[in-house]
Amino acid sequence: MKELRLMKGNEAFAEAVIRSGADGYFGYPITPQSEVMEYLMAEKPQERTGMVVLQAESEVAAINMVYGGAACGKRVLTSSSSPGISLKQEGISYIAGAELPCLILNVVRGGPGLGTIQPSQSDYFQSTKGGGHGDYKLLVLAPSSVQEMADFAKLGFDLAFKYRNPVLILSDGAIGQMMEKVELDEQRPRFTEDEIIKNTPWATTGKTKNRERNIITSLDLDSSKQELHNRVLQAKYREMEKHETRYEAISCDDAEYLIVAYGTSARLSQKAVDMLRAEGHKVGLLRPITLYPFPTEIIAKLADQVKGILTVEMSAGQMIEDVRLAVGCRVKVEHFGRMGGIIPSPTEVVEALKNQIIGG
Protein backbone atom coordinates (compact mmCIF):
# COMPACT_ATOMS: atom_id res chain seq x y z
CA MET A 1 0.00 0.00 0.00
CA LYS A 2 1.14 3.52 -0.78
CA GLU A 3 1.93 5.79 2.12
CA LEU A 4 1.32 9.54 2.32
CA ARG A 5 3.84 11.73 4.14
CA LEU A 6 4.96 15.35 4.44
CA MET A 7 8.68 15.39 3.69
CA LYS A 8 11.63 17.40 2.48
CA GLY A 9 12.76 16.60 -1.06
CA ASN A 10 16.08 15.20 0.15
CA GLU A 11 14.34 13.02 2.76
CA ALA A 12 11.71 11.80 0.32
CA PHE A 13 14.49 10.79 -2.04
CA ALA A 14 16.32 8.94 0.74
CA GLU A 15 13.18 7.10 1.86
CA ALA A 16 12.32 6.20 -1.74
CA VAL A 17 15.85 4.91 -2.26
CA ILE A 18 15.42 2.42 0.60
CA ARG A 19 12.00 1.42 -0.72
CA SER A 20 13.29 0.93 -4.26
CA GLY A 21 15.51 -1.91 -3.03
CA ALA A 22 18.84 -0.10 -2.98
CA ASP A 23 21.86 -2.10 -1.80
CA GLY A 24 24.31 0.65 -1.00
CA TYR A 25 24.67 4.40 -0.53
CA PHE A 26 28.10 6.06 -0.44
CA GLY A 27 28.28 9.78 0.23
CA TYR A 28 30.03 12.76 1.71
CA PRO A 29 28.33 15.68 3.48
CA ILE A 30 27.68 18.86 1.51
CA THR A 31 24.96 21.50 1.74
CA PRO A 32 22.16 21.51 0.55
CA GLN A 33 21.86 17.72 0.33
CA SER A 34 23.25 16.42 3.63
CA GLU A 35 19.75 15.35 4.71
CA VAL A 36 20.01 12.41 2.30
CA MET A 37 22.75 10.64 4.26
CA GLU A 38 21.45 11.91 7.62
CA TYR A 39 18.03 10.43 6.88
CA LEU A 40 19.54 7.15 5.69
CA MET A 41 21.75 6.80 8.77
CA ALA A 42 18.84 7.57 11.10
CA GLU A 43 16.63 5.00 9.35
CA LYS A 44 19.13 2.15 9.96
CA PRO A 45 18.55 0.65 6.51
CA GLN A 46 20.98 -2.16 7.36
CA GLU A 47 18.30 -3.35 9.79
CA ARG A 48 15.33 -2.46 7.57
CA THR A 49 16.48 -4.04 4.31
CA GLY A 50 20.17 -4.89 4.63
CA MET A 51 21.15 -1.79 2.69
CA VAL A 52 24.70 -0.51 3.31
CA VAL A 53 25.16 3.20 4.06
CA LEU A 54 28.74 4.46 4.30
CA GLN A 55 30.11 7.94 4.84
CA ALA A 56 33.19 8.04 2.63
CA GLU A 57 36.37 10.04 3.18
CA SER A 58 35.73 12.13 0.07
CA GLU A 59 33.43 12.61 -2.91
CA VAL A 60 36.10 10.89 -4.97
CA ALA A 61 36.07 7.81 -2.74
CA ALA A 62 32.26 7.80 -2.65
CA ILE A 63 31.82 7.66 -6.43
CA ASN A 64 34.49 4.96 -6.67
CA MET A 65 32.67 2.94 -4.01
CA VAL A 66 29.65 3.29 -6.27
CA TYR A 67 31.80 1.94 -9.14
CA GLY A 68 32.81 -1.09 -7.07
CA GLY A 69 29.27 -1.80 -5.93
CA ALA A 70 27.75 -1.29 -9.37
CA ALA A 71 30.32 -3.68 -10.83
CA CYS A 72 28.86 -6.32 -8.49
CA GLY A 73 25.40 -5.86 -10.02
CA LYS A 74 24.13 -4.09 -6.90
CA ARG A 75 21.73 -1.13 -6.78
CA VAL A 76 24.06 1.61 -5.55
CA LEU A 77 24.01 5.37 -5.44
CA THR A 78 25.65 8.54 -4.27
CA SER A 79 24.36 12.06 -3.75
CA SER A 80 26.06 15.42 -3.56
CA SER A 81 25.83 19.04 -4.55
CA SER A 82 27.66 20.91 -7.30
CA PRO A 83 31.27 21.16 -6.00
CA GLY A 84 31.07 17.55 -4.85
CA ILE A 85 29.65 16.44 -8.17
CA SER A 86 32.61 18.11 -9.89
CA LEU A 87 34.92 15.92 -7.78
CA LYS A 88 33.00 12.83 -8.84
CA GLN A 89 33.42 13.43 -12.57
CA GLU A 90 36.44 11.14 -12.96
CA GLY A 91 34.52 8.27 -11.41
CA ILE A 92 31.39 9.02 -13.42
CA SER A 93 33.40 8.85 -16.64
CA TYR A 94 34.80 5.45 -15.60
CA ILE A 95 31.33 4.20 -14.66
CA ALA A 96 29.95 5.33 -18.03
CA GLY A 97 32.94 3.80 -19.82
CA ALA A 98 32.60 0.49 -17.99
CA GLU A 99 28.82 0.60 -18.61
CA LEU A 100 27.73 0.25 -15.01
CA PRO A 101 24.28 1.08 -13.65
CA CYS A 102 24.08 3.55 -10.78
CA LEU A 103 22.17 6.52 -9.46
CA ILE A 104 23.67 9.95 -8.76
CA LEU A 105 21.76 12.83 -7.19
CA ASN A 106 22.96 16.41 -7.65
CA VAL A 107 21.12 18.93 -5.47
CA VAL A 108 22.51 21.89 -7.36
CA ARG A 109 23.79 25.04 -5.64
CA GLY A 110 25.19 28.21 -7.17
CA GLY A 111 28.70 28.27 -8.59
CA PRO A 112 31.34 28.53 -9.90
CA GLY A 113 33.83 27.40 -7.27
CA LEU A 114 32.51 27.17 -3.76
CA GLY A 115 29.78 29.53 -4.98
CA THR A 116 26.87 29.54 -2.60
CA ILE A 117 24.56 27.09 -0.87
CA GLN A 118 21.38 28.48 -2.43
CA PRO A 119 19.54 26.76 -5.30
CA SER A 120 20.82 27.04 -8.85
CA GLN A 121 20.61 25.31 -12.22
CA SER A 122 24.09 26.15 -13.43
CA ASP A 123 25.23 22.49 -13.69
CA TYR A 124 23.17 21.79 -16.84
CA PHE A 125 26.19 21.74 -19.14
CA GLN A 126 28.15 19.49 -16.77
CA SER A 127 25.20 17.10 -16.50
CA THR A 128 24.15 16.86 -20.13
CA LYS A 129 27.31 17.52 -22.14
CA GLY A 130 29.77 15.20 -20.42
CA GLY A 131 31.28 16.58 -17.25
CA GLY A 132 34.11 14.09 -17.18
CA HIS A 133 36.44 13.09 -20.00
CA GLY A 134 35.46 11.15 -23.09
CA ASP A 135 32.33 10.76 -25.21
CA TYR A 136 29.62 9.65 -22.84
CA LYS A 137 26.12 10.55 -21.77
CA LEU A 138 24.25 10.28 -18.52
CA LEU A 139 20.53 9.78 -18.52
CA VAL A 140 19.44 12.97 -16.72
CA LEU A 141 16.13 13.27 -14.84
CA ALA A 142 15.01 16.69 -13.58
CA PRO A 143 12.45 16.55 -10.76
CA SER A 144 10.27 19.60 -10.10
CA SER A 145 8.51 18.37 -6.95
CA VAL A 146 9.15 16.37 -3.81
CA GLN A 147 6.98 13.65 -5.35
CA GLU A 148 9.33 13.41 -8.31
CA MET A 149 12.35 13.31 -5.96
CA ALA A 150 10.81 10.11 -4.62
CA ASP A 151 9.55 8.70 -7.93
CA PHE A 152 12.85 9.22 -9.74
CA ALA A 153 14.76 7.08 -7.23
CA LYS A 154 13.04 3.93 -8.44
CA LEU A 155 12.73 5.09 -12.05
CA GLY A 156 16.40 6.06 -12.02
CA PHE A 157 17.53 2.64 -10.80
CA ASP A 158 15.33 0.89 -13.36
CA LEU A 159 16.62 3.00 -16.25
CA ALA A 160 20.20 2.57 -15.04
CA PHE A 161 19.88 -1.21 -15.15
CA LYS A 162 17.91 -1.17 -18.41
CA TYR A 163 20.74 0.64 -20.19
CA ARG A 164 23.73 -0.28 -17.96
CA ASN A 165 24.30 3.45 -17.67
CA PRO A 166 24.64 5.96 -14.84
CA VAL A 167 21.47 7.96 -14.23
CA LEU A 168 21.78 11.48 -12.83
CA ILE A 169 18.94 13.17 -10.97
CA LEU A 170 19.51 16.88 -11.48
CA SER A 171 17.63 18.59 -8.68
CA ASP A 172 18.36 21.88 -6.95
CA GLY A 173 18.52 23.32 -3.45
CA ALA A 174 14.89 24.42 -3.54
CA ILE A 175 13.45 21.01 -4.46
CA GLY A 176 15.82 19.31 -2.02
CA GLN A 177 14.92 21.55 0.93
CA MET A 178 11.20 22.24 0.49
CA MET A 179 8.50 20.15 2.13
CA GLU A 180 5.55 18.74 0.24
CA LYS A 181 3.11 15.92 0.39
CA VAL A 182 4.59 12.76 -1.08
CA GLU A 183 3.14 9.37 -1.87
CA LEU A 184 5.66 6.61 -1.22
CA ASP A 185 5.76 3.21 -2.90
CA GLU A 186 5.78 -0.03 -1.00
CA GLN A 187 9.11 -1.64 -0.16
CA ARG A 188 10.63 -3.43 -3.15
CA PRO A 189 12.95 -6.30 -2.18
CA ARG A 190 16.67 -6.01 -2.79
CA PHE A 191 18.20 -8.27 -5.43
CA THR A 192 19.18 -11.72 -4.23
CA GLU A 193 22.55 -13.05 -5.36
CA ASP A 194 20.77 -15.52 -7.67
CA GLU A 195 18.89 -12.62 -9.26
CA ILE A 196 22.13 -10.69 -9.72
CA ILE A 197 23.76 -13.68 -11.43
CA LYS A 198 20.71 -14.19 -13.65
CA ASN A 199 19.86 -10.56 -14.49
CA THR A 200 23.35 -9.07 -14.64
CA PRO A 201 25.54 -11.94 -15.84
CA TRP A 202 28.39 -9.47 -16.43
CA ALA A 203 28.67 -8.64 -12.71
CA THR A 204 31.73 -9.61 -10.67
CA THR A 205 30.26 -12.16 -8.29
CA GLY A 206 33.18 -14.61 -8.27
CA LYS A 207 34.27 -16.76 -11.22
CA THR A 208 32.62 -20.17 -11.14
CA LYS A 209 33.77 -23.16 -13.20
CA ASN A 210 30.85 -22.84 -15.61
CA ARG A 211 31.61 -19.37 -16.91
CA GLU A 212 34.50 -17.21 -18.08
CA ARG A 213 35.78 -14.59 -15.68
CA ASN A 214 33.94 -11.28 -15.56
CA ILE A 215 36.04 -8.18 -16.04
CA ILE A 216 34.81 -4.65 -15.42
CA THR A 217 37.02 -2.12 -17.15
CA SER A 218 36.87 0.96 -19.33
CA LEU A 219 40.35 0.31 -20.74
CA ASP A 220 41.26 -1.02 -24.18
CA LEU A 221 44.71 -0.17 -25.44
CA ASP A 222 43.75 -1.38 -28.93
CA SER A 223 42.29 1.79 -30.46
CA SER A 224 40.19 -0.10 -33.00
CA LYS A 225 38.50 -1.97 -30.13
CA GLN A 226 38.12 1.26 -28.18
CA GLU A 227 36.44 2.86 -31.19
CA LEU A 228 34.11 -0.11 -31.44
CA HIS A 229 33.31 0.27 -27.73
CA ASN A 230 32.53 3.94 -28.34
CA ARG A 231 30.20 2.97 -31.21
CA VAL A 232 28.37 0.59 -28.87
CA LEU A 233 27.99 3.42 -26.34
CA GLN A 234 26.71 5.81 -29.00
CA ALA A 235 24.18 3.24 -30.23
CA LYS A 236 22.96 2.90 -26.64
CA TYR A 237 22.55 6.68 -26.36
CA ARG A 238 20.51 6.70 -29.59
CA GLU A 239 18.25 4.04 -28.05
CA MET A 240 17.85 6.18 -24.94
CA GLU A 241 16.91 9.14 -27.15
CA LYS A 242 14.32 7.01 -28.94
CA HIS A 243 12.66 5.51 -25.88
CA GLU A 244 13.33 7.61 -22.80
CA THR A 245 12.62 11.24 -23.72
CA ARG A 246 10.21 12.60 -21.15
CA TYR A 247 8.51 15.99 -20.84
CA GLU A 248 5.35 17.66 -19.61
CA ALA A 249 3.46 20.04 -21.92
CA ILE A 250 1.25 22.47 -20.00
CA SER A 251 -1.27 24.70 -21.84
CA CYS A 252 0.63 24.19 -25.08
CA ASP A 253 -2.31 23.27 -27.38
CA ASP A 254 -3.33 26.83 -28.22
CA ALA A 255 -0.10 28.53 -27.16
CA GLU A 256 1.19 31.50 -29.14
CA TYR A 257 4.19 31.88 -26.86
CA LEU A 258 6.18 29.20 -25.10
CA ILE A 259 8.26 29.00 -21.95
CA VAL A 260 10.74 26.15 -21.65
CA ALA A 261 11.89 25.46 -18.09
CA TYR A 262 12.73 22.50 -15.82
CA GLY A 263 12.88 21.88 -12.07
CA THR A 264 12.25 24.86 -9.80
CA SER A 265 12.16 27.20 -12.81
CA ALA A 266 9.30 25.16 -14.26
CA ARG A 267 7.29 25.54 -11.04
CA LEU A 268 7.54 29.31 -10.99
CA SER A 269 7.08 29.50 -14.76
CA GLN A 270 3.82 27.61 -14.40
CA LYS A 271 2.64 30.34 -12.07
CA ALA A 272 3.79 32.93 -14.62
CA VAL A 273 1.80 31.13 -17.34
CA ASP A 274 -1.34 31.34 -15.17
CA MET A 275 -0.77 35.06 -14.61
CA LEU A 276 -0.16 35.70 -18.31
CA ARG A 277 -3.22 33.69 -19.34
CA ALA A 278 -5.34 35.71 -16.88
CA GLU A 279 -4.22 38.78 -18.82
CA GLY A 280 -5.23 37.15 -22.10
CA HIS A 281 -1.81 36.02 -23.37
CA LYS A 282 -1.81 32.50 -24.77
CA VAL A 283 1.33 31.13 -23.19
CA GLY A 284 2.31 27.47 -22.76
CA LEU A 285 4.99 25.74 -20.71
CA LEU A 286 7.15 22.89 -21.90
CA ARG A 287 8.88 21.19 -18.98
CA PRO A 288 11.68 18.79 -19.96
CA ILE A 289 11.72 15.90 -17.47
CA THR A 290 14.70 14.25 -19.11
CA LEU A 291 17.45 16.79 -19.87
CA TYR A 292 19.33 14.06 -21.67
CA PRO A 293 17.73 12.80 -23.81
CA PHE A 294 16.39 16.30 -24.48
CA PRO A 295 12.82 16.70 -25.79
CA THR A 296 14.02 18.15 -29.08
CA GLU A 297 11.16 16.87 -31.24
CA ILE A 298 8.31 18.43 -29.30
CA ILE A 299 10.14 21.75 -29.05
CA ALA A 300 10.80 21.68 -32.81
CA LYS A 301 7.09 20.99 -33.36
CA LEU A 302 5.99 23.80 -31.05
CA ALA A 303 8.41 26.17 -32.81
CA ASP A 304 6.14 25.92 -35.86
CA GLN A 305 3.17 26.95 -33.74
CA VAL A 306 4.42 29.75 -31.49
CA LYS A 307 5.70 33.26 -32.18
CA GLY A 308 8.51 33.19 -29.64
CA ILE A 309 10.12 31.12 -26.90
CA LEU A 310 11.54 32.12 -23.52
CA THR A 311 13.76 29.74 -21.57
CA VAL A 312 13.78 30.29 -17.84
CA GLU A 313 16.80 28.92 -15.99
CA MET A 314 18.54 29.67 -12.70
CA SER A 315 21.78 30.15 -14.63
CA ALA A 316 23.32 32.41 -17.27
CA GLY A 317 21.48 30.34 -19.88
CA GLN A 318 22.62 26.79 -20.57
CA MET A 319 19.59 24.76 -21.65
CA ILE A 320 18.79 27.56 -24.10
CA GLU A 321 21.49 26.15 -26.39
CA ASP A 322 19.57 22.87 -26.73
CA VAL A 323 16.31 24.77 -27.26
CA ARG A 324 17.93 26.86 -29.99
CA LEU A 325 19.32 23.73 -31.65
CA ALA A 326 15.79 22.29 -31.67
CA VAL A 327 14.22 25.48 -32.97
CA GLY A 328 16.86 26.23 -35.57
CA CYS A 329 16.28 30.02 -35.90
CA ARG A 330 12.63 29.64 -36.93
CA VAL A 331 11.41 31.77 -34.06
CA LYS A 332 13.06 33.97 -31.51
CA VAL A 333 14.46 32.14 -28.46
CA GLU A 334 15.48 34.28 -25.49
CA HIS A 335 16.80 33.48 -22.04
CA PHE A 336 15.69 34.83 -18.70
CA GLY A 337 17.33 33.76 -15.50
CA ARG A 338 18.91 34.68 -12.19
CA MET A 339 22.27 33.44 -10.98
CA GLY A 340 24.25 32.87 -7.83
CA GLY A 341 21.48 31.16 -5.88
CA ILE A 342 18.62 33.59 -6.58
CA ILE A 343 15.24 32.16 -7.55
CA PRO A 344 13.36 34.49 -9.90
CA SER A 345 9.77 35.40 -9.04
CA PRO A 346 6.86 34.56 -11.37
CA THR A 347 6.34 38.34 -11.81
CA GLU A 348 9.88 38.64 -13.15
CA VAL A 349 9.16 35.85 -15.63
CA VAL A 350 5.91 37.57 -16.72
CA GLU A 351 7.82 40.81 -17.33
CA ALA A 352 10.61 39.00 -19.17
CA LEU A 353 8.17 37.26 -21.50
CA LYS A 354 6.39 40.52 -22.21
CA ASN A 355 9.58 42.53 -22.76
CA GLN A 356 11.79 39.98 -24.50
CA ILE A 357 9.24 37.95 -26.50
CA ILE A 358 5.78 39.50 -26.86
CA GLY A 359 6.89 43.10 -27.16
CA GLY A 360 10.46 42.37 -28.23
Place this chain on the structure above:
Amino acid sequence: MAEITKEEIRQPENLVYKKTDLLTDKALSYCPGCGHGTTHRIVMEVLEEMDIQDKTIGIAPVGCSVLAYEFMNIDMQQAAHGRAPALATAVKRLFPEKFVFTYQGDGDLAAIGTAETIHACNRGENIVIIFINNGIYGMTGGQMAPTTLPGMKSSTSPYGRDIKTMGNPLKMTELVAQLPGTIYVTRQAVHTPGHVRKTKKAIRKAFENQKLNKGLSFVEVVSNCNSGWKMTPRQSNEWMVENMFPFYPLGDIKVND
Protein backbone atom coordinates in the same frame (compact mmCIF):
# COMPACT_ATOMS: atom_id res chain seq x y z
CA MET B 1 72.58 -42.52 -13.10
CA ALA B 2 70.20 -43.66 -15.82
CA GLU B 3 69.52 -41.31 -18.72
CA ILE B 4 66.01 -39.83 -18.64
CA THR B 5 64.34 -39.00 -21.95
CA LYS B 6 62.20 -35.98 -22.80
CA GLU B 7 59.14 -38.22 -23.11
CA GLU B 8 59.72 -39.68 -19.66
CA ILE B 9 60.07 -36.21 -18.15
CA ARG B 10 56.67 -35.32 -19.57
CA GLN B 11 54.95 -38.24 -17.89
CA PRO B 12 52.36 -37.05 -15.34
CA GLU B 13 54.03 -38.95 -12.49
CA ASN B 14 57.21 -36.92 -13.06
CA LEU B 15 55.41 -33.58 -12.84
CA VAL B 16 57.00 -31.46 -10.14
CA TYR B 17 55.57 -28.02 -10.94
CA LYS B 18 52.59 -26.73 -12.86
CA LYS B 19 51.34 -23.21 -13.50
CA THR B 20 48.18 -22.65 -11.51
CA ASP B 21 44.93 -22.61 -13.50
CA LEU B 22 44.21 -19.33 -11.80
CA LEU B 23 46.72 -17.69 -14.13
CA THR B 24 45.55 -17.38 -17.74
CA ASP B 25 47.73 -18.47 -20.66
CA LYS B 26 48.18 -14.90 -21.82
CA ALA B 27 51.84 -13.82 -21.95
CA LEU B 28 52.63 -11.39 -19.13
CA SER B 29 53.11 -7.80 -20.21
CA TYR B 30 55.83 -7.26 -17.58
CA CYS B 31 59.50 -6.80 -18.36
CA PRO B 32 61.64 -9.92 -17.92
CA GLY B 33 63.00 -9.94 -14.37
CA CYS B 34 60.20 -7.83 -12.91
CA GLY B 35 58.66 -8.92 -9.60
CA HIS B 36 55.06 -8.45 -10.77
CA GLY B 37 54.86 -11.82 -12.55
CA THR B 38 56.07 -13.74 -9.50
CA THR B 39 53.71 -11.86 -7.20
CA HIS B 40 50.77 -12.52 -9.56
CA ARG B 41 51.59 -16.22 -9.43
CA ILE B 42 51.85 -16.30 -5.65
CA VAL B 43 48.52 -14.55 -5.16
CA MET B 44 46.79 -16.88 -7.58
CA GLU B 45 48.40 -19.96 -6.00
CA VAL B 46 47.12 -18.86 -2.60
CA LEU B 47 43.58 -18.46 -3.96
CA GLU B 48 43.82 -21.89 -5.59
CA GLU B 49 45.12 -23.54 -2.43
CA MET B 50 42.33 -21.94 -0.39
CA ASP B 51 39.85 -22.96 -3.12
CA ILE B 52 38.25 -19.52 -3.24
CA GLN B 53 38.43 -18.64 -6.95
CA ASP B 54 34.62 -18.59 -7.13
CA LYS B 55 34.39 -16.26 -4.14
CA THR B 56 37.16 -13.80 -4.99
CA ILE B 57 36.92 -10.37 -6.57
CA GLY B 58 40.18 -8.60 -7.35
CA ILE B 59 40.68 -4.90 -7.98
CA ALA B 60 43.33 -3.90 -10.53
CA PRO B 61 45.03 -0.49 -10.30
CA VAL B 62 46.43 1.95 -12.84
CA GLY B 63 50.12 1.37 -13.46
CA CYS B 64 52.15 -1.55 -14.78
CA SER B 65 49.61 -4.00 -13.33
CA VAL B 66 46.62 -2.22 -14.89
CA LEU B 67 46.15 -5.34 -17.02
CA ALA B 68 46.31 -7.74 -14.04
CA TYR B 69 42.82 -8.88 -15.04
CA GLU B 70 44.28 -10.24 -18.27
CA PHE B 71 46.46 -12.65 -16.29
CA MET B 72 44.46 -13.44 -13.16
CA ASN B 73 41.73 -15.93 -13.93
CA ILE B 74 39.22 -14.46 -11.50
CA ASP B 75 36.48 -11.82 -11.58
CA MET B 76 38.14 -8.42 -11.53
CA GLN B 77 37.36 -4.73 -11.60
CA GLN B 78 39.77 -2.17 -13.01
CA ALA B 79 39.83 0.96 -10.88
CA ALA B 80 40.69 4.57 -11.61
CA HIS B 81 44.20 5.57 -10.53
CA GLY B 82 44.51 5.21 -6.74
CA ARG B 83 40.87 4.34 -6.10
CA ALA B 84 41.15 0.56 -5.72
CA PRO B 85 40.61 0.57 -1.91
CA ALA B 86 37.36 2.53 -2.39
CA LEU B 87 36.07 -0.07 -4.86
CA ALA B 88 37.20 -2.89 -2.58
CA THR B 89 35.45 -1.27 0.38
CA ALA B 90 32.11 -1.28 -1.42
CA VAL B 91 32.54 -4.77 -2.86
CA LYS B 92 33.32 -6.25 0.55
CA ARG B 93 30.53 -4.32 2.31
CA LEU B 94 28.02 -5.45 -0.30
CA PHE B 95 29.37 -9.00 -0.60
CA PRO B 96 30.71 -9.70 2.92
CA GLU B 97 31.09 -13.41 2.20
CA LYS B 98 33.40 -12.86 -0.80
CA PHE B 99 37.16 -12.45 -0.71
CA VAL B 100 38.28 -9.03 -1.92
CA PHE B 101 41.78 -7.77 -2.61
CA THR B 102 43.47 -4.84 -4.32
CA TYR B 103 46.73 -5.13 -6.20
CA GLN B 104 48.45 -1.74 -6.43
CA GLY B 105 51.77 -0.12 -7.24
CA ASP B 106 53.49 2.67 -5.33
CA GLY B 107 52.29 5.59 -7.48
CA ASP B 108 48.73 4.29 -7.30
CA LEU B 109 48.68 3.46 -3.60
CA ALA B 110 51.11 5.95 -2.05
CA ALA B 111 50.59 9.07 -4.20
CA ILE B 112 47.27 9.59 -5.96
CA GLY B 113 45.46 7.04 -3.80
CA THR B 114 46.86 8.05 -0.41
CA ALA B 115 43.48 9.10 0.95
CA GLU B 116 41.69 5.96 -0.21
CA THR B 117 44.48 3.77 1.19
CA ILE B 118 44.65 5.43 4.59
CA HIS B 119 40.89 5.54 5.09
CA ALA B 120 40.26 1.96 3.99
CA CYS B 121 43.01 0.92 6.42
CA ASN B 122 41.67 3.16 9.18
CA ARG B 123 38.13 1.84 8.79
CA GLY B 124 39.58 -1.64 9.06
CA GLU B 125 37.88 -2.88 5.91
CA ASN B 126 38.07 -6.65 5.87
CA ILE B 127 40.14 -6.80 2.68
CA VAL B 128 43.68 -7.58 1.52
CA ILE B 129 45.87 -4.88 0.00
CA ILE B 130 48.90 -6.05 -1.99
CA PHE B 131 51.32 -3.22 -2.57
CA ILE B 132 54.17 -3.51 -5.08
CA ASN B 133 56.86 -0.96 -4.27
CA ASN B 134 59.53 -0.55 -6.92
CA GLY B 135 60.29 3.09 -6.19
CA ILE B 136 59.27 4.36 -9.60
CA TYR B 137 56.40 4.90 -12.03
CA GLY B 138 57.02 1.99 -14.38
CA MET B 139 54.21 2.16 -16.91
CA THR B 140 54.56 5.83 -17.75
CA GLY B 141 58.29 5.45 -18.31
CA GLY B 142 60.26 5.75 -15.09
CA GLN B 143 59.15 8.94 -13.37
CA MET B 144 59.78 9.71 -9.69
CA ALA B 145 57.39 7.95 -7.31
CA PRO B 146 56.51 8.84 -3.71
CA THR B 147 58.75 5.88 -2.80
CA THR B 148 61.77 6.89 -4.92
CA LEU B 149 64.86 6.87 -2.68
CA PRO B 150 66.79 10.05 -1.83
CA GLY B 151 69.28 10.72 -4.59
CA MET B 152 67.72 8.10 -6.86
CA LYS B 153 67.55 9.04 -10.52
CA SER B 154 64.32 8.90 -12.48
CA SER B 155 63.06 10.63 -15.62
CA THR B 156 61.55 13.44 -13.52
CA SER B 157 64.45 13.52 -11.07
CA PRO B 158 67.23 13.17 -13.66
CA TYR B 159 69.90 14.44 -11.25
CA GLY B 160 68.63 12.30 -8.37
CA ARG B 161 65.78 12.91 -5.92
CA ASP B 162 66.59 16.07 -4.02
CA ILE B 163 64.59 15.75 -0.81
CA LYS B 164 64.80 19.51 -0.22
CA THR B 165 62.71 20.26 -3.29
CA MET B 166 61.08 16.92 -4.10
CA GLY B 167 60.18 15.74 -0.64
CA ASN B 168 60.98 12.57 1.24
CA PRO B 169 60.09 9.02 0.25
CA LEU B 170 56.84 7.93 1.88
CA LYS B 171 56.90 4.78 3.99
CA MET B 172 53.27 3.95 3.49
CA THR B 173 53.51 0.54 5.11
CA GLU B 174 54.88 1.91 8.40
CA LEU B 175 52.22 4.60 8.20
CA VAL B 176 49.25 2.25 7.86
CA ALA B 177 50.69 0.02 10.60
CA GLN B 178 49.94 2.88 13.02
CA LEU B 179 46.21 2.69 12.26
CA PRO B 180 43.98 0.61 14.52
CA GLY B 181 42.10 -0.80 11.51
CA THR B 182 45.06 -2.79 10.16
CA ILE B 183 45.50 -6.26 11.58
CA TYR B 184 48.54 -7.50 9.68
CA VAL B 185 51.17 -5.32 8.02
CA THR B 186 54.25 -6.83 6.47
CA ARG B 187 56.98 -6.06 3.95
CA GLN B 188 58.37 -8.82 1.76
CA ALA B 189 60.26 -9.38 -1.50
CA VAL B 190 60.29 -11.93 -4.34
CA HIS B 191 63.86 -11.86 -5.67
CA THR B 192 64.98 -15.26 -4.30
CA PRO B 193 63.15 -18.59 -3.87
CA GLY B 194 63.35 -18.15 -0.10
CA HIS B 195 61.73 -14.74 -0.22
CA VAL B 196 59.09 -16.02 -2.64
CA ARG B 197 58.13 -18.64 -0.05
CA LYS B 198 58.00 -16.04 2.72
CA THR B 199 55.87 -13.70 0.61
CA LYS B 200 53.49 -16.50 -0.25
CA LYS B 201 53.14 -17.31 3.43
CA ALA B 202 52.40 -13.65 4.14
CA ILE B 203 49.76 -13.46 1.40
CA ARG B 204 48.19 -16.68 2.62
CA LYS B 205 48.04 -15.23 6.13
CA ALA B 206 46.42 -12.08 4.76
CA PHE B 207 43.63 -14.03 3.05
CA GLU B 208 43.19 -16.27 6.09
CA ASN B 209 42.72 -13.10 8.16
CA GLN B 210 39.99 -12.04 5.79
CA LYS B 211 38.35 -15.45 6.10
CA LEU B 212 38.25 -14.92 9.87
CA ASN B 213 36.85 -11.37 9.45
CA LYS B 214 39.83 -9.98 11.34
CA GLY B 215 40.34 -6.72 9.44
CA LEU B 216 42.67 -5.26 6.91
CA SER B 217 45.89 -7.03 5.91
CA PHE B 218 48.52 -5.03 4.07
CA VAL B 219 51.34 -6.83 2.26
CA GLU B 220 54.08 -4.73 0.68
CA VAL B 221 56.35 -6.43 -1.83
CA VAL B 222 59.56 -4.50 -2.46
CA SER B 223 60.34 -5.11 -6.10
CA ASN B 224 62.74 -4.10 -8.80
CA CYS B 225 62.11 -2.17 -12.00
CA ASN B 226 65.02 -3.01 -14.24
CA SER B 227 63.71 -1.03 -17.21
CA GLY B 228 62.79 2.02 -15.11
CA TRP B 229 66.04 1.83 -13.16
CA LYS B 230 67.97 1.32 -16.42
CA MET B 231 69.67 -1.87 -15.24
CA THR B 232 69.76 -5.53 -16.15
CA PRO B 233 67.39 -7.71 -14.10
CA ARG B 234 70.33 -9.05 -12.10
CA GLN B 235 71.82 -5.60 -11.47
CA SER B 236 68.43 -4.30 -10.42
CA ASN B 237 67.98 -7.08 -7.87
CA GLU B 238 71.43 -6.39 -6.45
CA TRP B 239 70.69 -2.67 -6.36
CA MET B 240 67.39 -3.40 -4.62
CA VAL B 241 69.12 -5.46 -1.93
CA GLU B 242 71.81 -2.80 -1.41
CA ASN B 243 69.64 0.32 -1.54
CA MET B 244 65.93 -0.43 -1.21
CA PHE B 245 66.10 -2.94 1.65
CA PRO B 246 68.02 -0.66 4.05
CA PHE B 247 65.36 2.02 3.53
CA TYR B 248 62.43 -0.40 3.30
CA PRO B 249 63.47 -3.21 5.69
CA LEU B 250 61.79 -6.56 5.15
CA GLY B 251 59.71 -8.36 7.74
CA ASP B 252 56.47 -8.12 9.69
CA ILE B 253 55.66 -4.62 10.97
CA LYS B 254 52.42 -5.44 12.75
CA VAL B 255 50.89 -8.80 13.59
CA ASN B 256 47.71 -8.78 15.67
CA ASP B 257 46.82 -12.43 16.08
